[in-house]
Amino acid sequence: MSSRRPLALIVAAVLLAVLLILPVGHGSYFIYLLCSWLMFTIAAMGLNLTLGYAGRISLAQASFMGVGAYTTAILTLHGWPWLAAAPVGVLLCFVVGLLLGFPALRVRGHFLAFVTLAFNTLFFLVARNEDWLTGGSYGLSDIPRPRIGPISADGQLAFYYFTLAVSALAILALWGIVRSPWGRAFKALRENEVRAESLGLDTRRITLLAFAIGSAFGGLAGAIEAPLVQYIEPNSFAVGESLKVLLMVVVGGLGDFWGPALGAAMVVLLPEALRGTRYYLIVYALFVIALMVLKPTGLMGIGKTFLARLAKSRAAAATEAKP
Amino acid sequence: MSQFLQVVLSGLSTGSIYALAAVGFALVWQAAQTVNFAQGEFVMLPAFFALVAIHWFGWPLWAGFAFAMLASLAILGLAFKGLVVQPMMPDGGLPLVIATMAVSILLKESVKTFYGAEAQPFPSPLPDGTLQIGGAVISIRDLFDLLASLAVVGGLTLFLDRTRTGRQMQAAAQSPAVAEILGVDVARMTLYAFLVNAALAAFASFLVSPTYLAKFSNGESLGLVAFIAAIVGGFNRIRGALVGGLLVGVLDNLVATYVTQEYRAALPLVLLIAVILWRPQGLLGDAEGRTV
Amino acid sequence: MSRRNFLTAAAFAVAAIGLGGAARAADVVKLPCVCELSGAGAVSGTNYRDGAHIAVDEINAAGGILGKKIEMTDYDTQTDPMTSRALIQKVIDDGAYVIIGTVYSGSTAVNMLVAQKAGVPQFTGAEAPDITAKGNPYIFRTSSGAEKGVPALTAYFKDTVKAKKIAISWVNNDFGKGGHDVFLSEMKKAGIQVVADVPSEQGQVDFSADVSKIKQAGADAVFVYLNEEESARILKEAVKQGLKIPMVGEVTLTGQKVIDLAGGAAEGALAHVGLATSAPVPSIQAFAANFKKIYKRDTDHNGIKGYIAVWATKYVTEMIGKFDRKAFADKMHGLTLDVAKYPHMLLTTSWDKTGELSRESFMTEVKGGKQVITGTVPAN
Incomplete structure (x- = not known):
């Protein structure tokens, strides 16, 4: 494992380099898509921590994006800098996530799914009805883009690099969490709770933490969404969006570190690829059904199977060549 | 007082439609651990089967309903079970949930693309009249919806409790392994649950569409209400889902009339959370039923 | 595992990004x-x-x-x-x-x-x-915009209906809220009291609570600001509960779609229509x-x-x-x-x-299952 880590770092560096040069020469629409892909990747990676690693489902990720987005929007509209506003949003999500984790101590699986789904709908109602705070169904507009010292992320390309930097840091942090004792505890919780407990893990604390950290990442995604779209309204954080994030996680590959990035790419970019055909949502739905039925491990699963086959045939070729 | 009676009666009638959707949802959940996120669309679709038969093929009303029922059994029962759920059994888990979400998109978009995005009027064989009950008005259709739902759910309960097949279905749902040993054809019993769900959905569709119109997006709110009703009432008892459906229908109206319109959707959700946390078997459910 | 994951992710990312747009210049x-x-x-x-x-x-x-x-x-x-x-x-x-x-x-x-x-x-x-x-x-x-359409109705409420008390039923989204806010300020200016302010959910099916509230409030007329199918549902419910006050809308309420959906229940509904396919x-x-x-x-x-x-x-x-x-x-x-x-x-x-x-815009009414123009409102 340790021998592979330098290679992993190299691949990460190459990927980062690709992402750095990618937008050059492209129109702002493409850059906008990349930003929204990065944003959804963060949200989906957060959910993947709760769901894929710790095995606790949440259908409320969009509401955390909402908490993050509204907090950032309201504070920056009041003149706060993004760098001060976003952490407040993320922290708030951490706390609310912690609270939403409590039901997870009592119920599992589908029941937990419904509790979190109900929570998301309640959030939507509050965001729509409390005009004084959230602007109600008119939403909040003209949200400023971040400005750090003399550097302004006002332009499309500048904002992309800002998003990329934030995402890279967030992913790095997540990478650290997954590899930390906490990360191992999350996995132990998913695999076998009783055993985890017998090994001396405080499963209550770990469950709550899994929720809180996953939610905080949702909040960060929201903190990016607010200045990206520069307009937020309740429908952007309704249950449908949570299901979309869940789709990204599962389609990408549940419990796989990079799966959510891939799933987010599919959800954000596939409609773009299929545009022009009148039936693109139908094709999209059929594709997802087929993928889930034939390959429940998702896109990463397909990729892995493919690579494994490749390695196997290469190994076979090598042994054949030997004698 | 007449206002109170009015909204309660209307709520019961709407709730009876929720109940039909909830009962089918609970059956499928029990039989195959499938949380069907397309349940609302299952109730939306059969009306369009009927409209296709009536408007495109020019068939009479009864033939349209018969066609819609058969098409529902074939597509929402057989095909859904065979093509989507069966390959992912026994442990569908999240991929199955995602697949049913995709099914819901597929059904909505197909109706919109191939039939139309606009709401459609839907024929009813029942007369338009109303009845006066103690100062409140109830339409004959509303009354029929309520009685028909009660009859169907009552009949279904009798079928499950009193017939051999019904008892086998229950056994297969509660402990498939034991049922298998006792000689129950579990696969067949599971299929029956899906067929009953399809039939209930079609029936609900025929009842709801004349008053609430047929539209591709109708399933969106209906699906959520069906989940809530099934869980609140107690998903391992058919009558639980019935009571859950009626309760949600009535509460929704009472909250909207006397408390708040803006937050009328909130009360069922709060109820849902409370029930899951403190009485997960539901208001009428038994603790022994299989927990999910 | 990390290497493979990286490789697959990278491969997919590059493949996904290859979906650039093709430019074309032509006349x-x-x-x-x-x-x-x-x-x-x-x-x-x-x-x-x-x-x-x-x-x-x-x-x-x-x-x-x-x-x-x-x-x-x-x-x-x-x-x-x-x-x-x-x-x-x-x-x-x-x-x-x-x-x-x-x-x-x-x-x-x-x-x-x-x-x-x-x-x-x-x-x-x-x-x-x-x-x-x-x-x-x-x-x-x-x-x-609603700020032009809704005021066209004020005269109708004030002079034709001579309403003192009025109710509004509106869909609680940005569209409905736009109409709702303009309506409230218009009624305030006209000195008409809004006795029932009833929002509903988009896609709501059961309008019995909405109609019963309007009925209970004793309004002289009701302004309906809903989408087509919700309009049809509230019209049906109003007939059922015997609500016998003018139902007045902006644009949608007397449209052909609502008439088709509501059947006989649309009879007598009124609306101000900026552009109607039935305009004379x-x-x-x-x-x-x-x-x-x-x-x-x-x-x-x-x-x-x-x-x-x-x-x-x-x-x-x-x-x-x-x-x-x-x-x-x-x-x-x-x-x-x-x-x-x-x-x-x-x-x-x-x-x-x-x-x-x-x-130019029109006042319309549903008569005999058809939208009929009852008056013309000059351009303002």
Whole structure:
């Protein structure tokens, strides 16, 4: 494992380099898509921590994006800098996530799914009805883009690099969490709770933490969404969006570190690829059904199977060549 | 007082439609651990089967309903079970949930693309009249919806409790392994649950569409209400889902009339959370039923 | 495991990004249609698009605009503001001359900022008041905003019904709230007391609580500001509960779709209609018939809105004699297109400095299962 880590770092560096040069020469629409892909990747990676690693489902990720987005929007509209506003949003999500984790101590699986789904709908109602705070169904507009010292992320390309930097840091942090004792505890919780407990893990604390950290990442995604779209309204954080994030996680590959990035790419970019055909949502739905039925491990699963086959045939070729 | 009676009666009638959707949802959940996120669309679709038969093929009303029922059994029962759920059994888990979400998109978009995005009027064989009950008005259709739902759910309960097949279905749902040993054809019993769900959905569709119109997006709110009703009432008892459906229908109206319109959707959700946390078997459910 | 994961992720990322757009230059002028083709706004968006395409075909058959053929590509916002913003960005990148859409106010409020920044004129179907209240010089309506439509009804409530107490039933989203807010301020000005203020959910099916509240409040009339199927449901419920006060709407309530959906329950409903396919104007009726011939279905007023958006683009561009977005927007402000000279506008239409539109409008009533024009409200 340790021998592979330098290679992993190299691949990460190459990927980062690709992402750095990618937008050059492209129109702002493409850059906008990349930003929204990065944003959804963060949200989906957060959910993947709760769901894929710790095995606790949440259908409320969009509401955390909402908490993050509204907090950032309201504070920056009041003149706060993004760098001060976003952490407040993320922290708030951490706390609310912690609270939403409590039901997870009592119920599992589908029941937990419904509790979190109900929570998301309640959030939507509050965001729509409390005009004084959230602007109600008119939403909040003209949200400023971040400005750090003399550097302004006002332009499309500048904002992309800002998003990329934030995402890279967030992913790095997540990478650290997954590899930390906490990360191992999350996995132990998913695999076998009783055993985890017998090994001396405080499963209550770990469950709550899994929720809180996953939610905080949702909040960060929201903190990016607010200045990206520069307009937020309740429908952007309704249950449908949570299901979309869940789709990204599962389609990408549940419990796989990079799966959510891939799933987010599919959800954000596939409609773009299929545009022009009148039936693109139908094709999209059929594709997802087929993928889930034939390959429940998702896109990463397909990729892995493919690579494994490749390695196997290469190994076979090598042994054949030997004698 | 007449206002109170009015909204309660209307709520019961709407709730009876929720109940039909909830009962089918609970059956499928029990039989195959499938949380069907397309349940609302299952109730939306059969009306369009009927409209296709009536408007495109020019068939009479009864033939349209018969066609819609058969098409529902074939597509929402057989095909859904065979093509989507069966390959992912026994442990569908999240991929199955995602697949049913995709099914819901597929059904909505197909109706919109191939039939139309606009709401459609839907024929009813029942007369338009109303009845006066103690100062409140109830339409004959509303009354029929309520009685028909009660009859169907009552009949279904009798079928499950009193017939051999019904008892086998229950056994297969509660402990498939034991049922298998006792000689129950579990696969067949599971299929029956899906067929009953399809039939209930079609029936609900025929009842709801004349008053609430047929539209591709109708399933969106209906699906959520069906989940809530099934869980609140107690998903391992058919009558639980019935009571859950009626309760949600009535509460929704009472909250909207006397408390708040803006937050009328909130009360069922709060109820849902409370029930899951403190009485997960539901208001009428038994603790022994299989927990999910 | 980490290496494989990285490789697969990287491979997919690179593959996904290969989906760039193909540029093409030709002697065409691009009028992209960015509309709600799926999601909650699908009905309005689809009609808007189809109306626009009729105009494109007519104009191209007659030689295009200044000799250039119109190229109209459709983009589906899925009724999602964020997607709509991205798509407006895309069509601007691709060289849009004028943008046709979007129809929903929530989407338009956000994507019009992008078009404004890029200096691309945009014809919206949105009717929320705030759209033209933000000083955006590139946004133009294709139907009057609620702040023009709703006040047209005030006179009716005050003088014809002589209402002292009034109720409002509105759909609780940005569209409904726009109408609701204008209505409340109008009633305050007119000295009419709003006794029941009843919001409902989009897609709500059971209107018994709503109607019973209105009935209980003892209103003299009720203003209905809902989408088509909700309008039909509340009309049915009102008949059922014996609510015998005038049901008055803006635009949708007396539309053919609502009449079809509500059946007999729509009888006697009243509405102020900016553009009605049943308007007693031969050109509008000819358009409606033509739409039906082409698409085998009826359109609502959104079909007309899309249609005149494209024709206005042709007329104004040929007035300024060149494809110049800035000059186009400048020309539009304070412009009146007289139907005698510009027949495809269907009705004489003016735009003011904010992009707000005004033209003759109608009071309508449902009589004998048909929308009947009972009066004409002059352009304001």
